[in-house]
Amino acid sequence: MTEHYTLRCRECNRDWGNRPSSICEDCLAPLDVKYDLDAARSTFTRENIARRPVNLWRYSELLPIPAGYKPEIPVGMTPLVSAARLGAQIGSRRLYIKNDAVNFPTLSFKDRVVAVALANAKAFGFQTVSCSSTGNLANAVAAQAARQGFDAWIFIPADLEPAKILGTQIFGARLVRIAGNYDQVNRLCSQIGERFQWGFVNINLRPYYAEGSKTVGYEIAEQLGWRLPDNIVVPMAGGSLITKIYKAFNELIALGIVESKTVRFFGAQATGCSPISSAVKRGADEIDPQKPSTIARSLAIGNPADGLYATRAIRSSGGWSEDVSDAEIVTSMELLATTEGIFGETAAGVTVGCAKSLIEQGRIRPDEETVLCVTGNGLKTTDALAGRYTVEDAIEPRLVAFEKYIGQAMAVSAVS
Ligand SMILES: *Cc1c(COP(=O)(O)O)cnc(C)c1O
Ligand SMILES: [Zn+2]
Numbered sequence: 001m002t003e004h005y006t007l008r009c010r011e012c013n014r015d016w017g018n019r020p021s022s023i024c025e026d027c028l029a030p031l032d033v034k035y036d037l038d039a040a041r042s043t044f045t046r047e048n049i050a051r052r053p054v055n056l057w058r059y060s061e062l063l064p065i066p067a068g069y070k071p072e073i074p075v076g077m078t079p080l081v082s083a084a085r086l087g088a089q090i091g092s093r094r095l096y097i098k099n100d101a102v103n104f105p106t107l108s109f110k111d112r113v114v115a116v117a118l119a120n121a122k123a124f125g126f127q128t129v130s131c132s133s134t135g136n137l138a139n140a141v142a143a144q145a146a147r148q149g150f151d152a153w154i155f156i157p158a159d160l161e162p163a164k165i166l167g168t169q170i171f172g173a174r175l176v177r178i179a180g181n182y183d184q185v186n187r188l189c190s191q192i193g194e195r196f197q198w199g200f201v202n203i204n205l206r207p208y209y210a211e212g213s214k215t216v217g218y219e220i221a222e223q224l225g226w227r228l229p230d231n232i233v234v235p236m237a238g239g240s241l242i243t244k245i246y247k248a249f250n251e252l253i254a255l256g257i258v259e260s261k262t263v264r265f266f267g268a269q270a271t272g273c274s275p276i277s278s279a280v281k282r283g284a285d286e287i288d289p290q291k292p293s294t295i296a297r298s299l300a301i302g303n304p305a306d307g308l309y310a311t312r313a314i315r316s317s318g319g320w321s322e323d324v325s326d327a328e329i330v331t332s333m334e335l336l337a338t339t340e341g342i343f344g345e346t347a348a349g350v351t352v353g354c355a356k357s358l359i360e361q362g363r364i365r366p367d368e369e370t371v372l373c374v375t376g377n378g379l380k381t382t383d384a385l386a387g388r389y390t391v392e393d394a395i396e397p398r399l400v401a402f403e404k405y406i407g408q409a410m411a412v413s414a415v416s
Contacts, residue, residue, distance in 0.1 A: 005064045007207055008034040010309070018064075020124050020199060022206040030305070031207045033064045037254055044255060046226055056112055056215040062251055063116055063215070064208045066123040073147055075115040076215050078103050080223035083372070085339040090356040094369040096229070097336075098220055100376070101344050106143045106167065107377035108136035108298075108345075109216060109241065114144050116212035117201035126199035127151060132189040133202075134182050134237060134298045135164035136376050141201055142173035153198065155185050160297060163380040181292060183303045202238075206305075213241045217248025220371055226258050230368035231319070233266045233355045235347045235375055236276050237299040239310030242267055245373075246313040265314050266364065267321035268354035270294035270329060270346075276307045277321035280314055287311070295326045295384045296346040298376055320363050324353035330384060332356065336374070343378035351375070 007016040011029035022031055040061040052058035056076030057065070065071075079099045087095035100109040114137070121129050130153040131141045138154045145152035152173035156165070157180060168175050178185045186203075193200045201209045221228055228249055234242040246265055252258045269277040272294030275287050287307035292300035304310070314321055324332070329349035336352050337343050344352075351372050358364045395401040 003064070003067060004039060004061065005033050005035050007031040018120075018123075020120075020126075020204040022204060030309075033207050033211050035062060035251075037251065041255055044257070046257060049222070056115065056212070056219070059215055059218045062218070062248075064211050065116065065119050069119050069123070071115070071119070073105060073111075073115060073144055075104055075111045077219055080220060080371070081340070083340050086336060086352070089335060089339055090352070091359045091366050092355075092364065092368075092370050093366050096224075096369070096371045097340065097342065098216060098371055098373050099342060100216070101342060101348065101374050101378070105147070106136070106139040107380065108140065109213070109373075109375040110136040110140040111144070112215050113137070113209045113212035113240075114140040114201055117199070117205045117209035118144055118148060118150065120205055120208040121150065121199035121201070122148070124199065124205075126197070128153060128196070128198045130154065130189070130192075130198045130200045131202050132156075132182065132186040132200070134300055135160050135380070136298050137202060138168040138173075138175070139164060139171075139380075142168045142171035145173065146171040150199075155189050155192075157182050157185050157297075157300075161381050161383055163382065164297075167380060182301050183289070186301075210240045210244055210306075213244035214248035214251070216241065216373065217245035218252065220245075221249065221252050221258050224369075226252075228252075228258050228261045228263050229371045231264045231266060231364050231370040232373065233268055233351055233358070233364075233370065234373045235299055235351045236267045236269050236310055236321075237301045237304065239267075239276050239304045239306035239308075241373070241375070243306050243309045243313050246317065262317060264319040264364075265317040266319045266354070266358055267310060267314050268351045269321070269323040270296040270299055270350050271323040271325050272296075273300045273302055274323040275302060276304055276310050277323040279307065279311050280321035285311075294329075295381075296329055296350050297381075298345060298347045299350060320358065322354040322357050322361075324350060324357065328353040330388065333378060333384070334388075337378070342374060344374040345376035345378050345381040346384050347376050348374040348378070349384075 009024035044061040055074040128151040273292035289303040332353035333349035
């Protein structure tokens with residue numbers, strides 16, 4: 001069957017058709033999905049899109065979805081909310097949050113990439129789907145595999161947050177803990193992928209998987225009234241999400257759906273795992289792999305597959321990259337929660353903390369329209385907040401008990 005997309009080498013531009021493979025056999029560079037934009041032009045219009053279901057499948061002309069595929073899971077179209085209270089705290093007058101902490105079904109942006117990868121797993125005839133994961137991808141693969149009748153094998157570093165482990169097991173997936181970091185897990189998975197006929201969403205299905213991230217960009221543009229923001233701040237692990245939002249904005253410009261504009265891309269990492277941000281800061285053209293050590297485990301990829309492409313997108317947009325300490329990650333999670341009522345995970349703390357720092361440095365200016373990508377849910381990373389809040393003794397269910405309690409509480413806050 002001919003599809004409206006094909007795999008193309010990012011370096012030598014050779015076309016490879018559609019197959020479960022992520023690298024060019026000629027030059028070993030990564031493969032990307034290429035569309036016939038002219039063919040998309042007639043149907044990918046603001047009016048048509050507005051009439052479609054309110055989820056990521058509405059952008060199907062620009063997604064690698066096999067002809068005739070019937071989506072079963074309404075992923076995407078998460079809220080874009082204005083964040084005036086957070087903005088007042090960090091020095092931005094036109095701040096927005098794209099809130100993928102409430103993505104369906106597993107509360108992170110990884111639901112998007114898995115939706116698109118599994119559409120292709122089905123087309124390629126895989127019965128078993130798999131992934132190496134820093135946590136959120138494990139949850140997303142396990143849930144969507146259950147819903148679509150795939151068997152799932154999930155490989156994770158042993159030290160993952162308990163909520164992300166449970167949030168994989170509940171869906172009946174086989175979970176394999178590896179005594180090693182993510183980069184070691186990922187290397188093992190490449191070997192397993194060659195031995196077994198499995199669809200690894202982020203390895204042999206990676207070009208398709210990665211396209212799912214573009215929908216964050218399409219949604220932001222549509223939610224702004226088919227307009228692009230001045231700046232966007234994106235947390236980076238493998239560097240795929242930021243690269244793909246960049247691609248999405250450029251496709252919308254090429255199709256004339258939004259006015260042409262240079263959006264500055266700002267990458268965010270934890271200092272304890274910052275191979276991409278340090279390459280940007282050094283002005284280097286290659287990534288020095290690191291051994292991750294940070295509470296932001298969802299971003300703890302020391303050897304990022306798309307790191308180089310991320311630095312290129314950041315640089316050519318006129319943006320920058322920053323990183324923050326674990327302590328700043330925690331206080332930034334709290335700042336987001338107390339100002340906007342959004343409980344983002346550690347990666348959200350990374351994004352908010354880096355945005356604050358970029359504003360302080362004058363790289364993001366107060367009057368510019370700036371979108372922060374919150375990509376995962378804080379209920380999955382509560383261990384990062386261990387010891388931050390005390391739980392007091394219960395009081396009797398009587399008014400006098402509460403009167404005594406509030407009297408003491410007021411006295412304490414008057415003193416402190
Ligand atoms: C995976 C992940 C990212 C970044 O993903 P890449 O595309 O690998 O850069 C960001 N935030 C969260 C919460 C994630 O799980
Ligand atoms: Zn090539």
